[in-house]
Every structure is written in C-alpha cells, then in structure tokens.
Amino acid sequence: xxxxxxxxxxxxxxxxxxxxxxxxxxxxxxxxxxxxxxxxxxxxxxxxxxxxxxxxxxxxxxxxxxxxxxxxxxxxxxxxxxxxxxxxxxxxxxxxxxxxxxxxxxxxxxxxxxxxxxxxxxxxxxxxxxxxxxxxxxxxxxxxxxxxxxxxxxxxxxxxxxxxxxxxxxxxxxxxxxxxxxxxxxxxxxxxxxxxxxxxxxxxxxxxxxxxxxxxxxxxxxxxxxxxxxxxxxxxxxxxxxxxxxxxxxxxxxxxxxxxxxxxxxxxxxxxxxxxxxxxxxxx
Amino acid sequence: xxxxxxxxxxxxxxxxxxxxxxxxxxxxxxxxxxxxxxxxxxxxxxxxxxxxxxxxxxxxxxxxxxxxxxxxxxxxxxxxxxxxxxxxxxxxxxxxxxxxxxxxxxxxxxxxxxxxxxxxxxxxxxxxxxxxxxxxxxxxxxxxxxxxxxxxxxxxxxxxxxxxxxxxxxxxxxxxxxxxxxxxxxxxxxxxxxxxxxxxxxxxxxxxxxxxxxxxxxxxxxxxxxxxxxxxxxxxxxxxxxxxxxxxxxxxxxxxxxxxxxxxxxxxxxxxxxxxxxxxxxxx
Numbered sequence: 001x002x003x004x005x006x007x008x009x010x011x012x013x014x015x016x017x018x019x020x021x022x023x024x025x026x027x028x029x030x031x032x033x034x035x036x037x038x039x040x041x042x043x044x045x046x047x048x049x050x051x052x053x054x055x056x057x058x059x060x061x062x063x064x065x066x067x068x069x070x071x072x073x074x075x076x077x078x079x080x081x082x083x084x085x086x087x088x089x090x091x092x093x094x095x096x097x098x099x100x101x102x103x104x105x106x107x108x109x110x111x112x113x114x115x116x117x118x119x120x121x122x123x124x125x126x127x128x129x130x131x132x133x134x135x136x137x138x139x140x141x142x143x144x145x146x147x148x149x150x151x152x153x154x155x156x157x158x159x160x161x162x163x164x165x166x167x168x169x170x171x172x173x174x175x176x177x178x179x180x181x182x183x184x185x186x187x188x189x190x191x192x193x194x195x196x197x198x199x200x201x202x203x204x205x206x207x208x209x210x211x212x213x214x215x216x217x218x219x220x221x222x223x224x225x226x227x228x229x230x231x232x233x234x235x236x237x238x239x240x241x242x243x244x245x246x247x248x249x250x251x252x253x254x255x256x257x258x259x260x261x262x263x264x265x266x267x268x269x270x271x272x273x274x275x276x277x278x279x280x281x282x283x284x
Numbered sequence: 285x286x287x288x289x290x291x292x293x294x295x296x297x298x299x300x301x302x303x304x305x306x307x308x309x310x311x312x313x314x315x316x317x318x319x320x321x322x323x324x325x326x327x328x329x330x331x332x333x334x335x336x337x338x339x340x341x342x343x344x345x346x347x348x349x350x351x352x353x354x355x356x357x358x359x360x361x362x363x364x365x366x367x368x369x370x371x372x373x374x375x376x377x378x379x380x381x382x383x384x385x386x387x388x389x390x391x392x393x394x395x396x397x398x399x400x401x402x403x404x405x406x407x408x409x410x411x412x413x414x415x416x417x418x419x420x421x422x423x424x425x426x427x428x429x430x431x432x433x434x435x436x437x438x439x440x441x442x443x444x445x446x447x448x449x450x451x452x453x454x455x456x457x458x459x460x461x462x463x464x465x466x467x468x469x470x471x472x473x474x475x476x477x478x479x480x481x482x483x484x485x486x487x488x489x490x491x492x493x494x495x496x497x498x499x500x501x502x503x504x505x506x507x508x509x510x511x512x513x514x515x516x517x518x519x520x521x522x523x524x525x526x527x528x529x530x531x532x533x534x535x536x537x538x539x540x541x542x543x544x545x546x547x548x549x550x551x552x553x554x555x556x557x558x559x560x561x562x563x564x565x566x567x568x
Contacts, residue, residue, distance in 0.1 A: 057484035061405035064412035116463040119456075146401035 037164055047164045055158050059165040062150070062157070065143060070172055072120055073140030073186060076133070079113035083182045099239065141189045147173075148193040155202070162203070170203045310387055311370050314347045316340070317355045318365040323439045324353060326432075327517050328418040333365040335377050335509025340367075341545040342500045343389045353440035381502050391501045399496055403503045406488065406495065410503075413481040414510045416466060417474050423457040425471055427520050479527045482511075486531040493540060500541070507534075508541045 021029050022036045030039050040046070048056060078089050093109070094102040121132060147169060156162045157169065176186045177200050190196060255261045318333040319325040325333070340347050347367065352358060359366040359375045366375035367383075374383045384390070392400060422433045437453065438446030461467045466474075485507060494500045495507070514528050515538060528534060 053487040054490070057487040058402065058405070060480065060484045061402065061409040061488075064409040065405040068408040068412050115459075119460040119463040142404075146404055149397040150401040150405075152398065 033168075047162060047167065050161065051158060051163055055163075058158075059163065062147075062165055063168055065146070066168060066172055069139045069143035072117060073136050074172065074176070075113050075117055076136055077181065077184060077186060079110050080117060081183060084184070085110060087182050088180075099235075137185055140186060144186070144189055144193060144196065148196050151195055151199060153195065156199075166203070170200060173200050174204065308370055308387075310345050310389070312346070314345065314367060314369045315350050316347050316365050316367045317350050317352055317358060319355045320351045320353055320440070324436055326422055326436060327513060327519070328415060328422060329356075329364050330517070331415070331418065331510040331513040332363070332377065333509070334513055335506045336365050336367070336380055338508050338541060338545060339377060339381065339391070339502055339505035340384070342391055342505055343384055345384065345389060377502065377506060391499065391505075392496075394499060395496055395501070403496065403501055406485070407503050407506055409481060409484065410506050410510055413477055414514075416461075416464070417478045417481075418510070418514075419457055420461060420466060420469070420474050421471070421519070421524065423454050424461060425520075429454070431520055475523055475527060478524065479530070482528055482531050482534060485511075486534050489533055489537060491533065494537075504537075504541065508538055511535075512538045512542065 022039065023029050024039065027039065030036050041048075048059065051059070077084055079085055090106045090110070093106040097105050121136065151157060154160075156166050158165070173190065173196060176184070176190050177197065179187070181187070256263075316333075316336060319329055337347070337349070355364045355366070356362060360373055361375045363376055366373055367380055369383070372383070374380050392403060395403065421428055423429060434450050438450050441449060458467070461469075469477075489495055494504050496503075511528055511534055514524055515535065517525075519525075
C-alpha cells in the first residue's frame, strides 16, 4: 500500500452512513471514513505525519466546516432537488440496484435524506421551502469561497504535500465538479473559483490515472449511448418476459376468482355421458 | 405573532434589509431573550445565550437581557437566544453576527481572507463537536436526563404537558443524533470527542490572548460561551469539566474574557443601561 492512498477515501459520503468499507485481514470489515482513517493510522499509513499540532487542529476545523455547510447542500442537490432527483439520482440508482429492489430503495433513500436535512436544519424544513433552501445554498457557496481563499495559490491545503484534509475536501469538490446534473448551483459557483478547479484537476491526474483508468463515472448511462443498449439487452428481455408473465397470471387469476371461467373436475364416464347429452342436444 | 413577524421579514430581500439596518442606528432598547437562568436553562442553551451576549458586549452594543420561560417558542427559528432590535427579530449567533455587521459593527474586519476562512471553520468545529456533545450528554445520557434535563426543561409547565414536551424534545434530539451518526456512540466516545475539540482549540489559541491575536472575534465569543458554561455548570459528574480544565490556556482565556467584558460592565451597570448579565457562578 502506498504511503498516501486517497482511493480508500474517495467515496461519495452521501450514499449511506455505512460506506465506504475497507476489508482488512485482522479486523474484518471497517465502515465509515473516519474509522478507516483511524485504522490506517494505527497501521502507520498516516498522511498527517508531517503536520504541526496547529495544522492538525485546522484539519479538524475544516472537516467540520465541510460537514456543517457543504454536506447539507450536497444532500439537497442529489436527493431533495426534485429535478436532479428524478432525472439523475433515482435513475442512476435504479440502474445499478437489482430488479425488484430498484423500485423501493431509491425512494427510501430519498425519504431518509430529506428527514436528515429536516433534522439538521430544523423542524420547519419542507421540500418546497424556498427561504430555507436559499439559506442552505448561501452557506454552501460561502463555504466554497472560504476554501478557495484558504487554499490561495498553494498546491495543497498544507503546502506542497497532501494530507488527510486534502482527501476529505477533494472527495467533496470532485463530486460537485464532475457530476452532470440538470441543475447545479454548486457546480456553477465552483467553476468560478479557478484555484479549486485546478486543485481538483491536479489531484485527479496525480492519483487517479494509474493503468489508464479514468475518473469513476459520475453520471447515469446516457440513453443515446450505443453500447448501453447492448449491455442492457439480457436484463431488458428478461424483464419483458417477466412482466408479460405477471400480467397473464393476474388476468387468469382474476378470471378464475370472479367466476368468469370456472373449471369443473368430472370423472371419465360422466364426461362421456355429458358428451353424449351434448350431442343429443345438438341433434335436437 | 413572533413567527409571523419573522416571515414577513424574510420575504423582504436581503439587500433591502441590510439597507434599512444600516440606516437605523443601534437602538437603546435592544433586547435579548433567553430561558430562565436559574431554574430552566440547559447547558447547550446557556452556552448559545452566553456566546451572543459576549459577542454584543465585544461590539460594545448595549442590550437588555430578558428571561422568559417560553423563549424557545418565541424564537423565529425555535432556538434560543434571540434579539429584538427595532422592529426586527433575529435568533442565533450566526444571523446576529450578520445583522450587526449590516449595522456597521464587525469584529472580523481586521482579518485577512485566510484568517476569515479559518475563523469560520473553527466556529463550525465548535458547533459540530461541542454543541452536539452537549446535546448528547443532556438528552441521551440517561443519568443526566433524569437528574438534570427533565426537571429543568419541564420546570415552567404542569404535569401532563411537561412530560409530553420532554418526550417530544428527547425524541427529536435522538433522531438528530441518529441522522448525524452519533446514535451508536458511547458516553466515553463523546467525552473523547470533546477532548479532541478542546485540544484543537487549545493548539490554535497557543499563547495568544485571543484566537486571532489581540482583538476578539465572533469565534472568541462562541468558544467563550461554550467553555465558560461547561466550566461553571454542575452536572452529574465532573468528567466534562475536567476535559476542559486539562487545557490551562483555555481556562485562562475564559477568565480573560469574563474579566474584560463582563465584570467591568457589572460594576458600572448601575449607572448605565448596558448589558446586565445575571451574575452567574464565576470561574474557580
């Protein structure tokens, strides 16, 4: 493992409280960013080794700033903003979650994130409350500006070498910068802060381009892409068959239950008698 | 009625509000509302109230302290304290700082951009860790809840209502803790977090009189509010107090602000109508 491993930290902190997870040999699976960093520090993989005590204090302070100011707006952008949620997040999740679950899980997550915002920003929050929403974004934009001012012309937040604070900040900023959303006020503002854009780009090129890999895809598959049709083909066919089967079952079930069609079980000689009777009827 | 007043205020655009605010000077009859000092107020509320008082005192703005049992329900945001200036009502430290700035009084004008970013970050550190820890200890630690929080919080109300309000508040705080991932924490971990936060603040303060050298800022007011309250409040055990007392420069910092901004004014408050801080316990 390299001395500084941002891959372990680059996970979208929005997705769930249980991510990211790090699988280790001794301690099993460890959840949550802070616990993973603590674990890595115990193993002597420490990005903050060269920091002074004051810089370590600053790290804690800026992480709090991100959590209090930027994170609520990020949650809003992805999960509560109606346009983004319907066009992007729900679609994105529905694509990756297996078939029956993809109808419930995104909605469940939407509700959970909305509740979280309500709890963080006060009881009176509603989905369509414009004043509170405005305040939320004012805070977040201010937070971005403050980060830009703090970074100044430095390469990283504490001079020339990266520390864990850089991983935290980068993971939030890269998400804002690279995601393709229908409406993203955060992205517009971040684009107007050239030093932060430069900062994200440089971390991306230094730490995320090994083996010709590019940055993790941050938008749902576009419906026009040719390859996606082929990828989706087996699932599509299966889903079609399944839906037709379910429809047929429902129709037959309804017909049986409501007595439109009834099945009578009769013994063989009775059937012959019945057949004869029918024939006689016809003759009559 | 108060809530109605806030809504009409928030409908007016920000620029307009600040224009009006700038035109009108600070009135003589500005009032700060907070819960009853001796029998009702809780640790976290007292910290917030003291922070706003300290901030106004540092700005040298006179304000009359009024204690009301229903201050929480009078406040436009549902949080104490709030100030009533002219025809406007503003609650909590952040908005108060902005409002006072619009009137032409600011403590952070002398700071450069990097320092301003750091100041905001440290303020969020206090809100994120100290305030949350205080809420956790008050509402999630069963011993403190039973012995201190429950009797104090329900003191103004008679039986059926008092139990309902305590239960409602308790559930709200528990849900909030769950949303921010604190629900699974043990009391020891919370004390550890407080210690970590105090360590960061202590490192940052160093040997300076205030966080940004000679002049106090709103950060100093906020830190003072929380640490002074923790130091002077008797809880079920001394563990929280001891965490702060370990850092001698923080204790000295609290004493310094108390002497400079509260004791002087107490002496001449008989002649002028400046802040009349109900005399709380002084530092040991």
